Amino acid sequence: MGLDIEAIRADFPILNRVLPNGKKLVYFDNAATSQKPQVVIDAMSRYYEEYNSNAHRANHTLADEATTALEEARSKISRYFGTTPENMIYTSGATEAINLVAYGWARYNLQRDDVVVVTEMEHHADIVPWQELNKEKGIEVRYVPINSRTFTLDMEAFEVALEGAKLVCVVHTSNVLGIRNPVEEIIQKSQAIGARVLLDCAQGAPHERLFFDNMGADFVAISAHKMAGPTGIGCILVKSDAMAEMGPFMTGGSMIRTVSTEGTTFQEGHAMFETGTPRIAEAIGWGAAVGWLSQFDMKEVHAHIHDISSWTADQMLEIPGIRVFGDPNHPNSSGAVSFLHDSIQSQDLAILLDEGGFAVRTGHHCAQPLMDALGVPSTNRASFWIYNTLDEAQAFVEHLRYVCERFA
Amino acid sequence: MAVRGWPEHLDSVVEEFEDCFDSMERYELLFEYAKKHPSPLPADEWDEDNQVHGCQSRAHVVCTLDQSGNFLMRAGADAQIVQGLMSVTAMAVNGMRPNEVSQLSPDYADAMGIRNSLTPSRANGFMNMFERVRSEAERMV
Numbered sequence: 001m002g003l004d005i006e007a008i009r010a011d012f013p014i015l016n017r018v019l020p021n022g023k024k025l026v027y028f029d030n031a032a033t034s035q036k037p038q039v040v041i042d043a044m045s046r047y048y049e050e051y052n053s054n055a056h057r058a059n060h061t062l063a064d065e066a067t068t069a070l071e072e073a074r075s076k077i078s079r080y081f082g083t084t085p086e087n088m089i090y091t092s093g094a095t096e097a098i099n100l101v102a103y104g105w106a107r108y109n110l111q112r113d114d115v116v117v118v119t120e121m122e123h124h125a126d127i128v129p130w131q132e133l134n135k136e137k138g139i140e141v142r143y144v145p146i147n148s149r150t151f152t153l154d155m156e157a158f159e160v161a162l163e164g165a166k167l168v169c170v171v172h173t174s175n176v177l178g179i180r181n182p183v184e185e186i187i188q189k190s191q192a193i194g195a196r197v198l199l200d201c202a203q204g205a206p207h208e209r210l211f212f213d214n215m216g217a218d219f220v221a222i223s224a225h226k227m228a229g230p231t232g233i234g235c236i237l238v239k240s241d242a243m244a245e246m247g248p249f250m251t252g253g254s255m256i257r258t259v260s261t262e263g264t265t266f267q268e269g270h271a272m273f274e275t276g277t278p279r280i281a282e283a284i285g286w287g288a289a290v291g292w293l294s295q296f297d298m299k300e301v302h303a304h305i306h307d308i309s310s311w312t313a314d315q316m317l318e319i320p321g322i323r324v325f326g327d328p329n330h331p332n333s334s335g336a337v338s339f340l341h342d343s344i345q346s347q348d349l350a351i352l353l354d355e356g357g358f359a360v361r362t363g364h365h366c367a368q369p370l371m372d373a374l375g376v377p378s379t380n381r382a383s384f385w386i387y388n389t390l391d392e393a394q395a396f397v398e399h400l401r402y403v404c405e406r407f408a
Numbered sequence: 409m410a411v412r413g414w415p416e417h418l419d420s421v422v423e424e425f426e427d428c429f430d431s432m433e434r435y436e437l438l439f440e441y442a443k444k445h446p447s448p449l450p451a452d453e454w455d456e457d458n459q460v461h462g463c464q465s466r467a468h469v470v471c472t473l474d475q476s477g478n479f480l481m482r483a484g485a486d487a488q489i490v491q492g493l494m495s496v497t498a499m500a501v502n503g504m505r506p507n508e509v510s511q512l513s514p515d516y517a518d519a520m521g522i523r524n525s526l527t528p529s530r531a532n533g534f535m536n537m538f539e540r541v542r543s544e545a546e547r548m549v
Contacts, residue, residue, distance in 0.1 A: 347465040347487040
């Protein structure tokens, strides 16, 4: 049974938005953040309207309802990702999740000259924490290059970089190129030499079903807002033995067992890393989002998105002056199409596309080392998700062609 | 009747934009103005000191006095829309006395129908560029 895209679109009120210039919104900036279905908006509103209260702190009715909802959301979300609540730590998003690995695991377990392998394809969130640890602890950071012809990771260089590594940090799916990396091979080869593996799945989670307990990765970082959930929440999924090696990252309320003037003892497990008032509404919203996503076969979702992105990329390449980065026709590509025009600057092009109602991203996409590898300062990026249609893509290509003919 | 906040010699430029049929025509005109910038700043003179921060694209401005003591703004950007706005701004301020530039209003961008159709960050970029010019003029007074 195929996806009923019209029914899916009906779940997203924002897709009916008309922009100030009278154009109907066509939202192609999904890799930056997805739109939210009504069930997510309702779940968060209901919390604030009916049982807003702090969680894990009081015995009154509202506190009990808020605590129950927070923990039910953790159960739903962890189940969606194929693991248990004990292996999931709420964070503000994938960025904090990666920082938690850097400062809650690596800082406690890595010594001077220990090797962390990252790739040129990483988001800054998976580069800067390791550079900071290099300054703080003297760890060595090795970068795996991309093949500039195929836009894929240079796996021969990966194997060289892997030698003696203690931690391997790889983006599951590139936010710029839409390319899914061979994470199974990376996990297998890394673990064969005893290295732990961190996967940045901020872009992967919205495009395929992840089953953490079967993946083999030690850490998986996820953001809710790219998969129909609210901003401000995400998680790190952590294997139990890796979590046992972690120490406190941020300290304060909630993560303590006892505090006295003599010192502090900490909670164990995920509670040690969830400091302060939890993101209650956000967790409830994310729980609603995974409930909404659970009705779909993500392989069908991927196929739908892939059809749109590969068609769009093919059509864009027919427009004189347009270059496409990545390989949108590859079956694993996940719906981000980065492109540039050879004479219309990317910011100008984005504004001219916006005039037609088309929301695309412009810039370095928080991936400047990748931009350096591609030899460009920035790209335009159209990124598609479950509610986008081929009709929208056709209108986009038509407007892009018009802009290029008029302004080049 | 509203008081005009820009120098009289910019009237014809503002009118040209006001007469545009739609926003795409306005942008097209802005691209044309980018090409006829009266005092462009070549890319090899772009540096950290003359960079205008807050623009999504690269933008650089250098303000000096010409031999007659009049204001001269040289500017360059990698985006044509920003370059066009710089071009119109240079047309407005070049040749004015610094004290006149320091009191200039950015109303011309609104009247041209440009500031409203820019994204907030782009509009901020314009305002940053404009404020840079105005503050340099204040410094010269």
